[in-house]
Amino acid sequence: MMSSVAEASPITPDRQRLVLLRALLAAPFTRVALILVAGFLVTAIFAPWLAPYSPVKIDVLHKLQPPSAEHWFGTDHLGRDLLSRVIYGARTALTIAMVSVAIAGAIGLLLGLIAGYGPRWLDAILVLAFDSMNSLPMIMFALAIITVLGAGTGTLIIVIAATSFPSYARLIRAQTLALKNSDYILAERLLDASAARIIFIHLLPNVVGPLIILLSMDIPVVIMVEAGLSFLGLGVRPPTPSWGSILYDGYTSIRSAPFMVIFGGLPLVLATLGFTFLGEGLRDYLDPRLQLRRPA
Amino acid sequence: MLAYAVKRIGLGLLILVLVMVAMYAAVFLVPGDPATVALGPRATPELKRLLIERMGLDQPVWWQIVEFFRNALTGNLGYDVWSNRPVSTLVMEALPNTLILGLTALAVALLIGVPLGCLSVMRRGTAADAAIGVLSVGVIAVPSFVVAIYSLLLFAVTLRWLPAIGAGEAGDLFSQARALVMPAAAIALGWIGYIARMVRASMMEVMGEPHIRTARSFGLPEWKIVSKYALRIAIIPTISLVAVGLGSILSSAVFVEAVFARPGIGKLITDAVSTRNYPVVMGTVLIMTAIYVSITIAADLLIARLDPRVRDVFRG
């Protein structure tokens, strides 16, 4: 045939991924963030092994003890070991945050894609619905769901997912709209690809990247929402330890035992740092505009 | 422009209707009645019924919604189930406090957060950038009640510089301003971090654009590039964020309002929800949604002012 074009660069996708990871790890902030996040994940997974005491073991005679060799973080208002509660709290907080963010992300992704790629009228209806959801007061909404489903971790996840998916959907929709008329989608339409094929094979993988970054940055936000709902008494069911409920319990004794708020709040601050910087690091390295250029 | 305005307002009205429909659906689902909340065992069945009737909750839901909007059109948002005071009055008494608080907090957050964001872009990669990064992200996660309590302890109890509670004497601007300092700071703190981060992120993106290189190629000083050439563009996503944020500040200032005993919308609405004072809930939500919708419209217009490309879309 013709002069064949020689293989110009030996970069395989796998190698690219490796390179990416190395680049990610090279940024000092991202490295610290990764360590933090990994730390929290390990803490959450191995809570039963890491926690020195049971997180629900009440000991009213030793309540609100300041930090000591025995109780590194002190004890809470019911005499439970705060460190153990914080460790188990990581489990609750991360479960709630990650699951609800994942659910919200999935719903947002699906609805955003449909709104963006679907017919104009459907888009209009969905956007209207997203906007309305966004302006609904959270408490009323939370109350409604909680009374229907009963308080608990599952409900909390639903409340958070339901209140946060509209913003993801909007993001995905905007991106889908931008991609809808891109050449490769047109090319697929010329090949007679079905709408489902275009949405799931061609659009989805291209919009999901920024979403994942956003989701990772939203995880601490959700942990704080959980804390906020705890304040309204709509959080997890006692005695389940969660960072939010620890903060709430801490608030009631903030004068006499400030260490409760400090040790309850510290992991939240650290998790925020971890997830935010991880998300930012991911964004810096995954953003198509910053995509590593192919060396010639 | 006009067509755009009409369209946005029309959409806003639709959102109002949808939100209220959702609210009525929620009321339908949520158990509890005001008499029992308020009086516990003293609430007699007769009284419960009386209040339910007074709130119109014995009517079919669709009828309640129609009635609500019919009344709202005439400026009547209903009446507090207990005090029988017009909801509009209740809202109007609480709203200024909240608006002032929210706007002050946001103004403070912008005034500090935006320069911080710019600074960390100008010093990107340095220790200063890192410090600003850690501080601003860390501060996002500090619960506002912690800030509130400790600033109370310091400035009100120990130093006695600022009043501990309330919104200041009516008509006395100075005392109102003094009463605003701590709550506004407590709300603003997290926002400073958020805005600084946001500005930095979008600024970093802008700084990679070719027109920044053009400005550099003409040897413009870095501060001018950042503050004039990049900020004008980078601030745009921040505006949308802040617009949505103001909406949420207004309703989520509850904790801060609770600690500083500032009567505000957040408290009005949470109290009304927890006491099932539905006319107040509905009226307040309506007004808050209207404000939220207006803020988003205002933000869009502001963005159009800042970005001539968008402006032309509106003209078309």
Add this chain to the structure above:
Amino acid sequence: MSPLLAVEDLSVSFVRSSLLDRLINPFPLPGFNVVDGVTLSLMPAETLGLVGESGSGKTTLARTILGLIRAAAGRIVFEGRDVQTPADFRAMRRRSAMMFQDPVASLSPRLRVGTLLTEPQVIQGLPMPDRRAAAKALLALVGLPASFVDRFPHELSGGQARRVGVARALAMKPHLLLADEPTAGLDVSVQGDVLNLIGELKRELGFAAMIVTHNLAMIRHVSDRLAIMYLGRLVETGPTQEVFSAPLHPYTATLIRSEPIPDPRRRSHKPAVTGEIPSVFRRPSGCEFHTRCPLVQSRCKTEAPVYRPMGAGRMVRCHFPLQTGGQEREAVSRASANQRGN
């Protein structure tokens, strides 16, 4: 022989006002025609070059022909059948293919080359025992190494992506290929590669091609006929050689003259044309080229010329085509003398 594709009086307009605008506003902005009254035909196995400046509506026209954009008016006839309903378009798309202006952007970025190459067959439900082998065969066809099956589009150079585009377009053995700027952004050598490849496959498969471009130097070597577009309208068509040797429309003439010549000894001293290119939003009255035409007359400013045949398969949209009247000929040769150096 009947044409493979005939386009009659095709217009495309982008509506600027939304539905709500139109409801509220009693005097909505009229839509503007990006493509206006285009009539052309393409014989089997023929290559037609569609030439025009950026924004003249070339891409829009190509996309409209395949039904990606809805035409405001006009008729499309493919293989003797009117193409009207979505089903008609679908049937037509099965027998035709398109190459996009941006080669990398028209490949779904998260799929590997192997998957991309075999997508047409998968979508059409053709049996394919070994997808990878099929992909490798196609790669071989366009002269790319088999190892490319695992690459992502962004790992391809412009020329390589073009070749993948060619393979994808021709995988289904179409009767018609619409190539939108198939060499934009390529270096001359790579451009040659790609065009040679298309030419070879064309000889092998016998499809007709419409090549959209603004590169005159290139198109004269690959097309049988030429259609020149200006602001959404065809201003001239004719056999390539004749159009180049004796352009009828002043715009065609200026285009040909504007092309810089890679020879420092033959520098042109004056631009063939001055003035800004008008926009389709504000189409000039009368003849749309009158704002820049070196031979403009008063009639041109008010009266729109019609698109008329000029014999020997040529058409032109001009009141004063260059070959006809003696006066004009003189004027043009004078103009040419001024504008050509040395």
Add this chain to the structure above:
Amino acid sequence: MSGALAASGLSVRYETPHGSVHALRHVDIEAHPGEVIGIVGESGCGKSTLVTALANLLPANARIDGSIRYNGVDLAKLDAHRQRLLRGDEIALVGQDPMTAFNPVLTIGDQLVDFQHHRKDLSRAQKRARIAAMLGRVGIADAERRMRSYPHELSGGMRQRVAIAAALLTDPGLLIADEPTTALDVTMEAQIIHLLRELRRDYNGIIIVVSHHLGVIAELCDRVYVMYAGEVVEGGEVDAIFHDPRHPYTQALLACDPARFHERLDRLPTIPGALPSLTQPPVGCVYAPRCGRGFAPCKTVAPPLVKLTACHAARCHAVTS
């Protein structure tokens, strides 16, 4: 003020996660006031890298070696502040893409006023007057109104002319135009070429024009450097390069241009093979893998720069002076 420019042994590499990209290797070029220098080569051969290095605007991941002397001063030795002062005063760069070169949210006039910040002696009104005059010179009618326009309200050709006007406003001794016409249509390209040629007449600085379009180079330049894979493979008077090219690459490049053939060709000429990787550039001659005339030392020994005439030189084992 204007002076001569000389880069010698200039190398630039970009640090990327994949390794270093050797985008520019031991490049020597020189330019004298009044000259129009052309730099030509295929996409990715380092043209932009070269001129960006000259203007000292390389991105952060670039590492530079060698010296750039402008007017006797080694630019690399200047501190950041002095370098900044030089930019937009002595050296001006017109970018590759007129569509994105201007800030979209500021008016043209506003930006052009800012770009004259070195001229502390002028008032704002005076600066605006200069802009109006300069816009007129580059052929933009209605300058006053255009100054109040935003970039997106101008066509591509107008924007490119505004960019040139902006560069000229600063009275630079060195004006670099990186692909000034690539983004434009043929008719507009002809107009810009004409404009640049007009400007030359009363401009006494150095103009460097970058293009991969041989026609543009032929129309505009006095001297030409041909680049391939990060190296300058041949340099000389424009006539010599186009009519007496010595380097096999230059010859092949010229031979490929379809614009040189008026008769229809069935097969367009091409250069077989592909560009070498800049991550691991070949040890010998960069062009050796594709060169038809290659012989033994080409693959292993880097060819020297062979001086052919006073200002014609080629980097090839096969040429002799």
Add this chain to the structure above:
Amino acid sequence: WSAAGDTLRIRMEGDLQTLDPAFMIGGIEDVMMRGIYVSLNRLGDLRQGSPWSLWGAEKLKLKDPKTIAFTLIDGLKWSNGLGPVTAEDVKFSYERIADPKLSSPWAYQFEKLDRVEVVDARSGIIHLKDPYQPIFVTSLPYYGGHIISRAGTEKAGGKFTTEPPATCGPYLFSDWQQKQKVTLTANPDWPGPKPDFGKVEIYVVADDQAAQLAYEADAFDYTKIAISATKAVKAKPPANTSLIEAQSTRYVWLTINMLSPRLKDRKVRQAVQYGVDVGQILTGVYDDLTKRSTGVVQPGTKFARPSNLIAAPDYEKSAALLAEAGVSDLSLTLTVMNDSIRTATAQIIQASLEQAGIKVEIQPYDEAAFWGVGDKTQGDGYKNIDLALMDFAGGVDPSENLVWFRPDQIGAYNWSGFDSPEFETGYQQLVAESDEAKRIALSNRMEDLMEQSGGFVFICHQPLVAIHKTAFEPVIYPDGHPNPVLFKKTA
């Protein structure tokens, strides 16, 4: 600026909703009404056992178990120029509230009222349908007993909310900043003993932490504080501050619902009774500021039962009872309101029942939803409650606290499903009886019945903790709210 001056600044947890005594909501409004209205008698401080004394009446006498004669003090005058306060106004006030047509939540206080007979301008006779001993402490000195103007009210159409048509108390309602502050100023026309403070400012601060801080920042002179803060304050009180520790009339108990399918067997319920360690609750939640209650009647008062039948937890006994009932793996839900004190209590109950082998899941509800759970008008849910942590604000008289456990309250407030005919007859006797010893015996017996049913674990009466400037001595009613009119400056 401080209590040393003429202004008394007290903090309340909520804002007022209405100033109509018939519809007032909680003690908060009553604090204001105590200032602006007048009742025939008043109570003393709860730490002194809340003895009643004359207030708006110069004479108030039980002539026989069913008739009470009163005479108003001279010179009581309505604001708004509505003339002197008359016996007619008293008649109007009492009969209005008792009128079922008005649906006042406080009607029950005058349930036994037959009519008020007007004798002359200032005196009249209260006729009761049945003897009703507690009226002097339950009805007359409180909200229901406040006298409103007949002319004024009728002119206002029979009802009013935040703008009373006329007042006659020692203070005038002079200013109200919604959810912020209410100001009362001395009424110049008040004929009675002049209150110590010329002006009372009532600040609305919902949050205990904030209130305490504000107190320390000298924003007010009297505030309740959080129970959890008591220890610290006791250890290191703010300057010039006294701490009040008392027991309130709010009684807390654990409801064990005998209607629940899981708790039908009395043995199972008793197993729960044996499994709850109340001592831990007192320590863990209340910092031992209060004692265990022996019933719904406040401990330490004469009506209090000497002791609980099940005085201490006994996990073995509990397990044995379960075994006897043939129940294993008992798993119950504990319905609770979602605030910190209540959920803390619930968690201790949960932990201690766990030791008895009973699994408990805590189900928190917000206040309004909580009440709906046991409401029979909302469906059959009330039969499905297992355990519920409940607390009611009680009164001084045992009848006030026992009334909620009558059979007719099942599905309303008697969430235990406690259906005892003996209790019902006991209640009827209790309210009619005037002999104190008999009343004590009756009420003790009724509490025994409650406990024996297995439907209750009595926990405590919540402590009341408040701090105030030493410059004055407050007077607090049994409902836990102060009567600012009676605050006395210390010399």
